[in-house]
Amino acid sequence: MLFNSIDFALFLPIIFILYWFVTNKNLKLQNFLIVIASYIFYGWWDWRFLSLILFSTIVDYSIGIGLSKQENLNKRKILLWISILVNLGLLSFFKYYNFFLDNFVLAFSFFGTEIKANSLNIILPVGISFYTFQTLSYTIDVYTRKLKPTKDFIGFSAFVSFFPQLVAGPIERATNLLPQFYKKRNFDYKKAVDGMRQILWGLFKKIVIADNCAQYANIIFNNSSEYSGSTLVLGAIFFTFQIYGDFSGYSDIAIGTSRLFGFNLKQNFNFPYFSRDIAEFWRRWHISLSTWFRDYLYIPLGGSRGSTWNKIRNVFIIFIVSGFWHGANWTFIIWGALNALYFLPVFLTNNNRNNLSIVSSRKHFPNVKDFFSIVFTFSLTVFAWIFFRANNVEHALNYISKIFSNSLFTSPNFENDAFVKPIFILLFIFIIIEWLGRFQQYAIANLGLKWKPLLRYFMYASIIFSLFWFGGKEQQFIYFQF
Incomplete structure (x- = not known):
């Protein structure tokens, strides 16, 4: 169901x-x-x-x-x-x-x-x-x-x-x-209302963000040989938001539903695309799985104790096993190994715990250093997601080679630009709301609570309306296959 x-x-x-x-x-x-x-x-x-x-x-x-x-x-x-x-x-x-x-x-x-x-x-x-x-x-x-x-x-x-x-x-x-x-x-009435609010935001992530990004991500990945490098970059970005909206949306619905029945589940996503390094990303992405591997695999293997070789071995084991957990395909193993390579420089220089606080916790906007750190980390993540989404290793390598061609510097080409523009607007609004709500368990946890009731209910009605307006045929969640 x-x-x-x-x-x-x-x-x-x-x-x-x-x-x-x-x-x-x-x-x-x-x-x-x-x-x-x-x-x-x-x-x-x-x-x-x-x-x-x-x-x-x-x-x-x-x-x-x-x-x-x-x-x-x-x-x-x-x-x-x-x-x-x-x-x-x-x-x-x-x-x-x-x-x-x-x-x-x-x-x-x-x-x-x-x-x-x-x-x-x-x-x-x-x-x-x-x-x-x-x-x-x-x-x-x-x-x-x-x-x-x-x-x-x-x-x-x-x-x-x-x-x-x-x-x-x-x-x-x-x-x-x-x-x-x-x-x-x-x-608990307040707990139940909060649960309903989180369910609503989870549905928005899934139906409005993930499913709409999926339309274009699927077209581009399934026909990657026909598109320019710049279009393939957008395809990878679309998938990046698809998998986040899809999986974190499921987690929001699950946590909100549990709250309706009086249960408290732990936060599973903590705004990972605002991470300033890859170590911070993995503290914020699929938290329940990454901490499971940390406690039941990484630490028993020796964790960060022992020689440098043991540390490198343990990092590769946990990331490769994490990749293999996602599916029986070499693309997932490479995705895990690639994230291990991303993580090692930060880990071996003891900088993996530099960014424990919320980014720009006392400011509305990130400073220049944080901004470029976020963009760089996001770019690494987008690149790794190509292997995660590709049908096989050959598909991923062809996709990447096409990106790093002269066509990267051309304008992206779509069959119907009129339909893709609203997706960019939706993504922009989504990023703004997520940024403003990054201090909370989920983006709209406190949004509108101090507004006048009429304005607050209008916000909820707008989100509900968007579910029907931008929603189409019901689509299965990505992680059902894992």
């Missing part, structure tokens, strides 16, 4: 009413309703894969119980590895089986040996990368004794399948989200 669909527009108020007016006096009943709602939400896409969520839930719940009864370190390690192998095994089979098979065959053919192997027609379960990492956080935290294992199967099932963030995150830690299922939740 898509957040930007009529189905969800009908589904959400029904669950909201049942949650607060029918099951509100019984916490376990509320949690059970969340489980049922989550399974309906996920099963709307393909009910067959509900068995995977249920299986993962049972495995990690059982291992948590086993860890609570086991003090022997070796046996605890065995239980942990069972969880890791089962969860990553399922993820690897559905997401990476054909990738490894094809590259295995290709490697042997390179040395003159032909191997016949049939690929499987495997459907990738939506959201498997997200809920797999979420359940893994539970078993790892129970193993390290950061969290006490739960004996409430319904509450744990609700944690694993929580529908607002089930399909594309944020990837919530068990230490943050799971305890919220065991506390009585009271309806």
